[in-house]
Amino acid sequence: MAKIPKHLKQKNMTDKQVHEKLVEEFGLSNFCASPWNSLHEGPRGLVSTCCKTRQPIGWSGKQTFEEMYNSDHAKDVRAAFLRNERHPQCTACWAQEENGETSLNRLHSSGMSTVPVITDLVNNTDPDGTLHKHKPQWLDFLWTSKCNMACLGCTPELSSTINDNYKREYAVLNGHNPDTYHSNMTNWVNGSKHKVDYVLRNIDSIHAIHLNGGEPFMAEETYELLEELLKRGLNQRVHIWSHTNGSITKYKGVDIIDKYLVYWGDNASITMSNDGFGSTGEYIRYGYKDKKWLNTYRRINESGVQLSIQTCWNIFNAPNIHELGEWLMDNCSPNNQSARYKKPNGSLTIWTNNTTQPKMSYYIPELREQCLDSLRQLDITGNHPGNWKDTIKRWQNWLLKEDNQYEAPKYDKLYHWFNGVKQLDLARGTDLCTDVPHLRGLYELGKEIPDDYQAKIKG
Numbered sequence: 001m002a003k004i005p006k007h008l009k010q011k012n013m014t015d016k017q018v019h020e021k022l023v024e025e026f027g028l029s030n031f032c033a034s035p036w037n038s039l040h041e042g043p044r045g046l047v048s049t050c051c052k053t054r055q056p057i058g059w060s061g062k063q064t065f066e067e068m069y070n071s072d073h074a075k076d077v078r079a080a081f082l083r084n085e086r087h088p089q090c091t092a093c094w095a096q097e098e099n100g101e102t103s104l105n106r107l108h109s110s111g112m113s114t115v116p117v118i119t120d121l122v123n124n125t126d127p128d129g130t131l132h133k134h135k136p137q138w139l140d141f142l143w144t145s146k147c148n149m150a151c152l153g154c155t156p157e158l159s160s161t162i163n164d165n166y167k168r169e170y171a172v173l174n175g176h177n178p179d180t181y182h183s184n185m186t187n188w189v190n191g192s193k194h195k196v197d198y199v200l201r202n203i204d205s206i207h208a209i210h211l212n213g214g215e216p217f218m219a220e221e222t223y224e225l226l227e228e229l230l231k232r233g234l235n236q237r238v239h240i241w242s243h244t245n246g247s248i249t250k251y252k253g254v255d256i257i258d259k260y261l262v263y264w265g266d267n268a269s270i271t272m273s274n275d276g277f278g279s280t281g282e283y284i285r286y287g288y289k290d291k292k293w294l295n296t297y298r299r300i301n302e303s304g305v306q307l308s309i310q311t312c313w314n315i316f317n318a319p320n321i322h323e324l325g326e327w328l329m330d331n332c333s334p335n336n337q338s339a340r341y342k343k344p345n346g347s348l349t350i351w352t353n354n355t356t357q358p359k360m361s362y363y364i365p366e367l368r369e370q371c372l373d374s375l376r377q378l379d380i381t382g383n384h385p386g387n388w389k390d391t392i393k394r395w396q397n398w399l400l401k402e403d404n405q406y407e408a409p410k411y412d413k414l415y416h417w418f419n420g421v422k423q424l425d426l427a428r429g430t431d432l433c434t435d436v437p438h439l440r441g442l443y444e445l446g447k448e449i450p451d452d453y454q455a456k457i458k459g
């Protein structure tokens with residue numbers, strides 16, 4: 001491939017403009033810079049080129065990150081992109097684009113206009129994908145699996161609380177036999193010291209770090225890293241992005257907002273999770289409390305960081321998602337502007353766990369219509385945070401599609417959901433019908449599954 005000139009990486013170019021230039025001048029329509037500029041470490045220390053692929057380039061328990069940059073798999077991916085070929089590890093992005101959507105991951109990675117990705121890294125890559133100049137720029141690390149909550153859409157890999165209680169509470173909910181299933185998901189991060197060391201070794205090239213979890217504000221290394229970056233005066237050069245459940249703001253007496261976030265200001269991005277207020281929110285995110293979350297929301301918002309709220313649409317909040325949506329529309333802004341202080345952006349995503357999907361509403365047509373009606377109530381104004389408009393439409397279309405997996409007498413998914421809820425309520429002392437009353441009908445239907453069908457499912 002021809003050398004890519006420096007003019008392609010002018011700082012005033014947007015991600016889209018950079019990508020369009022690549023296509024126009026070099027025909028690199030399938031290019032993605034992730035295999036050059038990013039690393040993602042997921043559960044158990046498995047490392048990949050980005051969070052959208054599950055094909056690892058190495059394992060941090062055995063290899064250094066530097067070694068993984070030129071593993072056989074990493075080289076194979078880069079070589080494919082240099083030939084303008086679609087590598088099979090990237091099927092998630094290709095599928096997204098074939099559905100007429102934009103792959104934001106690929107677009108952003110290829111157009112990180114603040115760093116010389118295209119000119120510096122690609123021009124130092126052999127045709128076989130060997131990268132001679134190691135320059136990490138975007139690190140997406142699951143910092144810890146420690147978490148003080150047990151959210152219904154999460155897994156033992158990402159929450160130490162779930163892991164500690166998985167056999168008792170979660171096996172059935174996720175389709176496993178609790179009598180035979182054993183969780184081996186120990187806290188795969190006993191510490192993230194190796195990540196801190198890697199960041200500091202390569203700090204001259206790193207521009208952004210995603211501290212994910214678990215609950216990253218429970219990890220000692222989060223505070224260690226921020227302290228070191230602040231000491232070096234890098235708080236305005238190295239962008240920090242982190243997710244939080246909103247329940248933790250201190251570690252060993254150190255307040256992460258007052259001690260660190262205020263010094264990053266809008267060079268930090270914090271995403272707070274909220275799937276509902278009151279009893280619904282508490283049921284979905286076990287350990288959640290409105291008062292604590294709202295106080296953390298206020299303090300982080302007033303610290304000057306870029307704040308977003310992430311809501312996961314699921315069967316437990318789908319029948320009344322508009323209630324949370326109304327609060328978000330009142331408190332979030334598509335322009336991130338407010339007279340007093342910045343309003344956060346809002347984002348929406350969806351859980352894919354089989355037994356928490358809104359399609360569980362298919363079992364009761366009236367419940368399905370209630371979920372659709374709640375979406376329609378959200379879809380009444382153009383003043384949506386972020387890309388809500390498109391997301392809401394996608395959800396509506398998704399719920400309108402026929403899916404006979406959720407129709408009686410095919411009770412498999414209902415069986416797992418019902419028994420999972422029973423297991424959770426017994427273990428936690430909760431009551432679905434009281435805490436989430438709009439699902440009482442679905443719960444009652446679960447009681448009516450014929451014994452012979454239950455026996456068949458158990459197998």
